[in-house]
Amino acid sequence: MNNLWGDSLSSFWSAWIIVITLGTIALSVWILLANRRTDKIPDADGNVETTGHAADGIEEYDNPLPKWWFQLFVLTVVFALGYLVLYPGLGNFAGVLGWSQESQWEEEVADAQERFTPIFAQYQEVPIPELARDAEAMQVAERVYLNNCAVCHGSNAQGGYGFPNLTDDDWLYGGEPENIMMSLNNGRNGLMPAWQQLGENNIENLTQYVLSLSNLEHDEERAASGESTFLAACAACHTPSGTGNTALGAPNLTNDIWLYQAPGQSVADSVRQTLRNGRNGHMPAQAAYIGEERVHLVAAYVYSLRFND
Amino acid sequence: MEKIPSHDITPPTVGHHTPGESHTQEMYAKRRHIYVREIKGLFQKIRRSANWALMLVFFLLPWINWGDRPAIWFDLPGREFHIFAATFYPQEFVLLSWLLIICAFGLFFITVFAGRVWCGYTCPQSVWTFLFIWLEHRIEGSRNQRIKLDKQPLNTNKVWRKSAKHAAWLVIALATGITFVGYFTPIRTLVTELPTLEAHGWSYFWVGFFLVFTYLNAGWLREQVCIYMCPYARFQSVMFDRDTLIVSYDKERGEPRGSRKKSLTHTQAREAGFGDCIDCDLCVQVCPTGIDIRDGLQYECITCAACIDACDSVMDKMGYPRGLVRYTTENALEGKKSHILRPRLLGYFAALIVMVAAFAWAVNDRMPLGFDVERERTQLYQTTRDGRISNVYSLNIRNLDNQDHTYRLSVSGLPSVTLDDVVVSVPAGEARLQIVTVLVDASDLTEPSHPIIFTLQAQQDESLRIERESRFLGDIRR
16 A cells, blocks of 8 residues: 555644544534533424524524434444444554455455456367357457457557557467467567668668568669578578578568557568668566456457457 | 514523523533424324325335336446436436436425425425334323323333333334435345345445434434524525415414414404413423424424314314415415515525436437547557557446447548448447547648547447547657
């Protein structure tokens, strides 16, 4: 619990609150008792003393409160004191029941866990390809996806700059259930080293060669001279033919899908930038956040996205 | 300024001692027990019929079914409020406030016209109190017998009569509690689950709550609720005018009051200097709030007209004309003309009509379809590989109808705006979240932001159609 004063109130503020709270109750009791009064005794003519308030000639009597009503007021005071003994309210005194908003929240979370755990456990028994075809499960899964994954991969799962599109057939680390599970459970670190030391000329040659791999417009001559550098420096991860390696998360360079192409940016500019500065993609491990049951469900959801087309 | 003569409207023993009485120091007003005498008569017949009818409606309504559910069912956990064929949802709560405003104007209107008839004839506090008094009379006997019984020391007769009375009250209170809860949870399952301890904890709580408070309010508090607690009693007087129907004693005709030989005819009594009031006190004995109507209009009076019936029965016996105590207006009492149609009444009536019309229009026009459009929060827009711009939207579609529906979604507002054919099936009373991607040719975008319109149309029902505007964002650097 962190509030304005740290973990708890200083003893001054605690005392301050206690004094105000108990003082208010004491004041209420005093008002209640001070206004206790006997019946006014009528004079010989039967006239009774009034409060002296008059409006349009109509005077206000000063009749006593019904007894049962007085008793109700007493009851509220007893209730207030009982409440303050049981629940927090007097400064740092936590109340004998030990109730707090935090413990109430924890109880509710535990309640929710108790209700939802069997459902998720049931889903976890189902293999991912089968689960991905269960419409009801996928509705639940969509909610989990939207709450945890959509921030980066988008509500429609089509990704964005630096975040892979989950709806196409291109997979950095493989699109089979076990690959998806691995990505979700343990996260991924996609590291592309920077190649600035090769010099601008080589970087330009490499760029043209990479463009040629996916049949984009390129400079034939530069591409030809870039090939040897590619085989020496890049083929280890991206393979000699440029088709990538899902074991390393090295992207396929032959399919015209570009993870780091910013809106309005040309492919050539994006490749140049990647070569000069490298890239560092990070997918956080989800198991620790949402638990393995939900990971299983989300994996099935991601797997199900391929059926949409 | 001259003082307007006023009456002490407090019940005699509440508030002051009579001179000569010993002055024990009472700190609080002691309650005077009112022994209500039962009376027969035209108005009591009307009141009793109204009471039975209202109670019948209250107790039977939860048992009526509509299809496979109760006809009236305020399903709080499900957040659905079924009233016969219609189902309302929390979003439509504004309708409830309109309904309450209508009730308020209805109450004001009837109060200006006929005074506190609501209190005397239809208020639940009165209805249940009268029922409890009726039971009291059946079990403990008439007014005099009850007074005698209360003065007796404890004996078997007293013990069993008192226990029978309280048992009867508690049975009624229990039935009231169960019926009340029956509006919120299906009563048929409730009555089978309650005795076997299978019902929900809150059901027991609320049954118990209404049991206790029905018993206390109608059995013990009675007129104290009207006199000390009811806010309506506090402000109804501002709605009265001199043409409002009130129960009133005709002082001109009744005074000087006094007992006389029954052999005197009306004219002979008049000649002997008597007014028509024989001071029999019956009007006081039948009053459920314990007032003397002959003291004039009092805020405790709930216009139940028991005193009218009592006085009329006495007038009949005496051979005098009826109506010494009657429904009348202040103007009529003073021999002036009473106006029924007056600006205040017409004003309330106009307000009432306007509210009823607005409510009827709102209910009739209510679209059982909810549709919210929310733009993707994490990305402004994306460029597809064929050069088009895409925006992503989350659509929330709520079918508020009693039938399942299939809706078709379309979008308009820009020449090239396209959306994959989206058909969404939503079962009755459920909601669906639909994520859609809208595509627009980059050449269409002249501004950073364009309005576009989503249209949701039920396939089988033309009247179910909703439009929502949203924004389409694109690149402005081109």
